[in-house]
Amino acid sequence: MSIAQSHVVIVVGAGPAGMAVAGSMAKAGHQVIILNRDIKFGGLAEYGIFPAKLKLRGGLKKQYWDLLEQPNVHYFGNVSVGNGKDLTVEDVREMGAAAVVFTIGAQGTKAIGVEGDSAQGVYHAKDVVYHFNRLPGFGDRPFEMGNHVAVIGAGDVMVDIAHWLTRYKKVERVSAIVRRGPVERKYNPKEIRAVCANMDIDGIKKEFDRIKDRMAAVGQKAEEVFKGLTDEFTKCEQKVSDTKMGFKFLASPKRILVDANNRVRGLEMEDNRLDPKGEDTVAVGLKQYYEFPCDSVVFAVGDKVDETVGLPYKGGLFVTNPNKSGNDPDDSLFQAYDEKAGKVIEGVFLAGWARKASEGLVGVAKRDGDWCAEVVERYLASKNSSAQVTDVLNRLNTVLKGRKSHPVDVKGLRALERAEKAHQEISDCIGEFKYASNQEMVSLIERGKA
Numbered sequence: 001m002s003i004a005q006s007h008v009v010i011v012v013g014a015g016p017a018g019m020a021v022a023g024s025m026a027k028a029g030h031q032v033i034i035l036n037r038d039i040k041f042g043g044l045a046e047y048g049i050f051p052a053k054l055k056l057r058g059g060l061k062k063q064y065w066d067l068l069e070q071p072n073v074h075y076f077g078n079v080s081v082g083n084g085k086d087l088t089v090e091d092v093r094e095m096g097a098a099a100v101v102f103t104i105g106a107q108g109t110k111a112i113g114v115e116g117d118s119a120q121g122v123y124h125a126k127d128v129v130y131h132f133n134r135l136p137g138f139g140d141r142p143f144e145m146g147n148h149v150a151v152i153g154a155g156d157v158m159v160d161i162a163h164w165l166t167r168y169k170k171v172e173r174v175s176a177i178v179r180r181g182p183v184e185r186k187y188n189p190k191e192i193r194a195v196c197a198n199m200d201i202d203g204i205k206k207e208f209d210r211i212k213d214r215m216a217a218v219g220q221k222a223e224e225v226f227k228g229l230t231d232e233f234t235k236c237e238q239k240v241s242d243t244k245m246g247f248k249f250l251a252s253p254k255r256i257l258v259d260a261n262n263r264v265r266g267l268e269m270e271d272n273r274l275d276p277k278g279e280d281t282v283a284v285g286l287k288q289y290y291e292f293p294c295d296s297v298v299f300a301v302g303d304k305v306d307e308t309v310g311l312p313y314k315g316g317l318f319v320t321n322p323n324k325s326g327n328d329p330d331d332s333l334f335q336a337y338d339e340k341a342g343k344v345i346e347g348v349f350l351a352g353w354a355r356k357a358s359e360g361l362v363g364v365a366k367r368d369g370d371w372c373a374e375v376v377e378r379y380l381a382s383k384n385s386s387a388q389v390t391d392v393l394n395r396l397n398t399v400l401k402g403r404k405s406h407p408v409d410v411k412g413l414r415a416l417e418r419a420e421k422a423h424q425e426i427s428d429c430i431g432e433f434k435y436a437s438n439q440e441m442v443s444l445i446e447r448g449k450a
Helices: 016-027 054-068 089-093 125-132 156-169 201-216 222-231 362-381 389-402 410-422 438-449
Strands: 008-012 031-035 073-076 099-102 122-124 148-152 173-177 244-248 251-258 264-277 280-293 296-299 335-338 343-350
Touching (some): 054 073, 099 362
């Protein structure tokens, strides 16, 4: 693809959305500078996909390596952007790039909003996923789960957490707590293969018997649904623990029950019924409550962006332009917007979960990055080329050095990769060996490059 002029574009974040933007910009002939909070690239692809999925992770990693080793792509890992971080949003804007794209994901966490949510043994799903993926700050943090774990949710994240609990933690029981019924489960049937060898079929049958009348009230036939659910338990991964996995349907956690040490001892649950809502259903509380004993609770309640970054923020999201452009994709969806000033923030764009928190996984984030790249390309076509990449890089390096930051480049990443591969044979990590602290990684990188 030929372009009239080459520009310098800064992409903040190196997850699937950021790498998609960077790839499109680099292919179009622009100079791309990637600033990434983590030392390693990948974001959700590195720290969100279950670590045992080596084929999927390996394919993505190869694509990203190919991109980072292009001469017009410049990688700065271990560089955080935000208030009080290595660089502020204004610092980045003042570097002289023609456009800045924020693809920093949704690093905030929604409040659980249930009484007792500060008890020991209450966790956010994202934190647990970060833990078993060994994201620095989470990988070496203790996650005491006890014998019986309640996981709130019925999607793929619930399955990944159940996978970790059954195969690696080997707890006694995992219960997926679902506000609606089995028809409304959201997980991919292929994903359930990771845990279906541990399913407590008798317990699930009793659960269906318990809720069959409420299912019938909205035209759902419990026996047919039970067969459909259990028929998905095929090609199960080999059983390696005695963990029993089950479901508690039509149940909403209302309160976390604790012992004298503020440790989880159970949930107060409300029974729900199903009401029709268009072609779907909605859960309605029956004001009938009961205790459900468990030792820990994992809430998969979604994410929000980090309001401390310094971009305009409202209601869990960064603010985008409310004025549609009519283009396809519409420019407004990706333009950062200052509501106080009533105008677009010139040259600043958002993509991926930074634009729409918790929306889809790797494929959706990549598509969003591709769309954002089209919008940025349109914007750049109207601009005269200004700053040279050498000037922007010199400015960036000077600021980072002055702040005693420790940016990691591609050469440093290769040194880290060699060090981690040397540990692979003796590792007890799930999937590939990873160091769990930035300090350890930076130290190894400095030695490896010397």
